Amino acid sequence: MADFFQLLFSGLATGSIYALAALGFTLLWQASGTINFAQGEFVMLPAFAMLAFASFGMPMPLSFFLTIVLAIAVLGWAFKRGIVDPLFRYGMMQIVVATIGLSIAMRNGVRLTGAEAHPFPSLFADRIYNIAGVTVTQSDIGTLVLAMLLVIGTQAFLARTITGRAMQAVAQNTESASVLGINVPRMIFYTFAINAILACAAALLVTPVYLAKFDMGESLGTKAFFAAVIGGFNNSRGALLGGLIVGVGENLAAAYVSAAYKDAVALALFMVVILFKPQGLLGRKEERKV
Amino acid sequence: MKKLILALALGALVITPAVAQQTIKIANIVELSGPGTTSGTNFKDGVMLAIKEINAAGGILGKQIESTTNDTQSNPGVAKGLTQKAIDQEVFAVFGPVFSGSIMVSMAETRRAEVPNFTGGEAASITQQGNPYVFRTSFTQATAMPKIARYITDQAKVKTLALIYVNNDFGKGGREMLMKALDKSPTKIVADISTDSGQVDFSAAVLKAKQSNADALFVYTNEEESARALRELRKQGWTKPVIGETVLTSQKVIELAGDAANGAVAHVGLTIDAPLPAIRAFRAKFEKEYKYICDHNGLKGYSGVYALKAAIEKVGKLDRKAVAKAMHTLKVKAADQPGILMDVEFDANGDLDRDSFLTEVKNGKQVITATLPPLGKKK
Incomplete structure (x- = not known):
């Protein structure tokens, strides 16, 4: 039984990492109706930015702060102005293709500086706890707790603050929102900025485990997308649930079925959900004008 | 002109x-x-x-x-x-x-x-x-694996061995050669655990190795995965020997795994640190x-x-x-x-044979602990 809990807890820690990346998908979808397939790379770039700042001798909190500023400018503002704004009126498919292209460009751009993995300092102390035969590290617990706080915080911001509600209004009906006096472009920019900040936070938690490498975002982005769909694309808590389900499912399958099918778990769950509950486990049915 | x-x-x-x-x-x-x-x-x-x-x-x-x-x-x-x-x-x-x-x-x-x-x-x-x-x-894997197999059986006296390998050409080739080398020896492979290239979470793999109750673990994966496996081994309290070939004690693995690399042993064909x-x-x-x-x-x-x-x-x-x-x-x-x-x-065939080295990671450094004779030469 201790073995089962060992797998479960390791799965939860991995799952919370997927959840953080999945949160970016749901956020952009809820607030601006776009899907960003470069989400994994949006986590990879801040990781390298933090390493770059740190290599100039800056302490980690400062490099994290500078990375957030940089990320809001590049992954928030420039991404919105350069890719989403010009393509938005042509439809969703164009944005999807453009973000896939962007992810390839970002990956290979970073690859030019070197294809090797770099270690990344952990936010948490290197301490191991043994609870009834189950060993957990402080970083497992820390990642899980912080990821949950970020998800719940984002959800609360969207649901309970005026700005958050305005952002949702813009996503639901842009015309009515502007009639109501909401500054539509600003609200959409806020969404992209929050997404960029979350990506930086995800990078901080994810990279010590994934290691900073040009292709670290590739599997992360895919798993996060599956997790977001499984949990429900229009619900932030769905991202958390989806991420945890994928993380735990993978780990249990690797131990009790076969390690060879580990990566198929997310895909299989994704297909089952799409077939039987297309809006996701926690998602609402949404109707949009065609 | x-x-x-x-x-x-x-x-x-x-x-x-x-x-x-x-x-x-x-x-x-x-x-x-x-x-x-x-x-x-x-x-x-x-x-x-x-x-x-x-x-x-x-x-x-x-x-x-x-x-x-x-x-x-x-x-x-x-x-x-x-x-x-x-x-x-x-x-x-x-x-x-x-x-x-x-x-x-x-x-x-x-x-x-x-x-x-x-x-x-x-x-x-x-x-x-x-x-x-x-x-x-x-060396080729066909020369290196018998050498480390000889160490596993004769020097480390390992009776049961768990194997974690990476499921790509490199990993599968090495696994095949190791199994062939150990085939007629007293060392038995009791857990044969496949992992993916780029795998992040090694908890299931390490758990399987622990469940097999093997005397030692052989890790044959690329640099990043080796580092993650070493970290997970430490996390789950693995205290038995961890053995590898070339990669496991390489500088990159030590850099990525940190303290968790200490104690890992590996065979290395050529090294600039050779004494x-x-x-x-x-x-x-x-x-x-x-x-x-x-x-x-x-x-x-x-x-x-x-x-x-x-x-x-x-x-x-x-x-x-x-x-x-x-x-x-x-x-x-x-x-x-x-x-x-x-x-x-x-x-x-154009293959070569010569002395090689046994290395161990001590205090974050690769240290040569023994020189292994060429395969063709009897011990």
Whole structure:
């Protein structure tokens, strides 16, 4: 039984990492109706930015702060102005293709500086706890707790603050929102900025485990997308649930079925959900004008 | 005046082939860009250092070595084209590529043209195709695994072994060779655990290894996965020996795994840290020339040129076929040919055998704990 809990807890820690990346998908979808397939790379770039700042001798909190500023400018503002704004009126498919292209460009751009993995300092102390035969590290617990706080915080911001509600209004009906006096472009920019900040936070938690490498975002982005769909694309808590389900499912399958099918778990769950509950486990049915 | 220049130029054209025969042309066809940059650059610098030394000492059979260098971009197709081009320029021997995938493709060209080709590739299959013109500069998995297997059974006295390997060509090849090497030994593999390339979470793999109750664990994955496996082993409180081949105690793994790497043991074919005066001297020369510390690929390229030199000197003439034939039974002693660095023996397939090292990670550093004799030599 201790073995089962060992797998479960390791799965939860991995799952919370997927959840953080999945949160970016749901956020952009809820607030601006776009899907960003470069989400994994949006986590990879801040990781390298933090390493770059740190290599100039800056302490980690400062490099994290500078990375957030940089990320809001590049992954928030420039991404919105350069890719989403010009393509938005042509439809969703164009944005999807453009973000896939962007992810390839970002990956290979970073690859030019070197294809090797770099270690990344952990936010948490290197301490191991043994609870009834189950060993957990402080970083497992820390990642899980912080990821949950970020998800719940984002959800609360969207649901309970005026700005958050305005952002949702813009996503639901842009015309009515502007009639109501909401500054539509600003609200959409806020969404992209929050997404960029979350990506930086995800990078901080994810990279010590994934290691900073040009292709670290590739599997992360895919798993996060599956997790977001499984949990429900229009619900932030769905991202958390989806991420945890994928993380735990993978780990249990690797131990009790076969390690060879580990990566198929997310895909299989994704297909089952799409077939039987297309809006996701926690998602609402949404109707949009065609 | 113009006529004189023309006459001289014509004369030079006529004389050039005669001059060409006075030198030995070698083509470096290596990875200078792309993922193989580090390996290819080290290998090439090793080759160039050896050539410089040999030329300064009077060349081979009194003839100077002339070399050209071309970049394969880590691409097998480009490597094949460059090899063809080198053959058209009538080179005596080709050095490189280092990547197994590239040499597998490009060696068809040197075989057709009967040009000796030295590679840094380590995949077992390179020399299993009956190509009489391909020669290694390092161990293959088929040589390395029996060596570490001998250590596992005889020295570490491991009765039951768990194996974690990466499910790619490298991992599967190594697993096959290890299983073959342990087949008739008292050591039994009790857990055979496959992992994916790029896998992040090793908790299930390590748990399976623990459940098998094995005396020791063999980890055969690439650098990043090895580091993650070591961290997970420490996390789950694994205290038994962790053994590997080359990768497990490499500098990159130590850097990525941190403290979790301490205690890991691995067999290493060539290392710049070897406690041998010849290798120490090489290291100093290399660092002085190129301003960086070379890795095992630099040693491969350097000693490869000296193996060619020994073979040419044995034959006594510049005949590619005879030299290739001589390579297949070549035994070189470091005492006679210092540039070879360590006594080495080539076999009929073009594989080589020599001393190698057992290493352990202590306080975040790779430390050599023993020198293992060549496989062909009885203990």
